[in-house]
Every structure is written in structure tokens, then in C-alpha cells.
Amino acid sequence: MGVITDEARGWAEKEFPRFIFTVTARDIAQFAHATEATDQVHFDAEAARAAGFHDVVAPALFPYVIRMQASNLVDRTRLEPDGSPSADVPPIPTRRAMAGETSVELGDPIVAGDVITVEKRVLDLYEKEGRSGPLVFVQMEFTFHNQHGRLVARELFTRIYR
DSSP states (O other), rough: OOOOOOHHHTTTOOOOOOOOEEEEEEEHHHHHHHTTTTOOGOOOOHHHHHHOOOOOOOOOOTTTHHHHHHOOOOOOOOOOSSOOOOGSSSSSOOOEEEEEEEEEOOOOOOOOTEEEEEEEEEEEEEEEEEEEEEEEEEEEEEEETTTTEEEEEEEEEEEEEE
């Protein structure tokens, strides 16, 4: 084994740029339609206010939309063959990637007009021997805070490289 080099371990201490996303009512409506969320609080500001929100509110897993924008809105020249942004791939001699375990902790609801800041950090890199060779597991944490500094979501995500 030994696929994870000192350079790759150093990647775990790398500071990633923050990503800022301003949420619009249209973003919320598009995600609600795509996920078949039909509650009017996702589409109608009056219904949302009647439910205690100051504007339309996003369905629970909307932070995923923000994270995908954060990592994937890069120039095509910065993409790996599998479509992953090169800045998102650790320096290991494996390039085939697949998603592993994901867990999400939800905080305050996201409403139209919120400005969400996403921060990423690598929690761990480790390897195991698979049937077709070494597998590298990269555990990441994404935190999402609104403009008031309140947590709206925390996602723990594992990507597996082989």
C-alpha cells in the first residue's frame, strides 16, 4: 500500500477558500420543484411569513445545491477527467472517485436573501486495500453559516479514490 504520501497528508492541513452564495427565491423554487417539495412556504412569501419565516424557505437539503456550486463552478481547464475540480483532488496516484458516506446536521432554515458562507476542511485521509488495489478515503467537513454567523448545515462527506 502506501498510496498516501507526505504531500497528500499535507493536503489535509490545506486551507480551502471560503465560498459565498446569496440565496434567491428562484434558487429555492427551482430546488423545491426538482425535489417535488410542494409546501407553499417554498414558493410564496406570504405563506412563508404565515409560517414564521421572513421570506420563502428552502427545503431541508438545499445546502447541497450550495456545496455543488462552490466546488464545481470552475473553469473547464481545472477539471480532472472524472469532472472533479483539480483543487478538490488530493495529490495521490489514483483518479477514479466515488462518493462514500454522507451525513448532514441541519441548523437554522435557509430563506431567500440569506448569504451563506461555506467552509471546507479535510478531517482525515486513510487507505485500505481493495480487491482491485488500494482505496484512499478522504473525509471532509463542510460547514454552512448564514450572514448572522448561525449554522445552517454541517455535512460530513467521504470521497473514495482508487
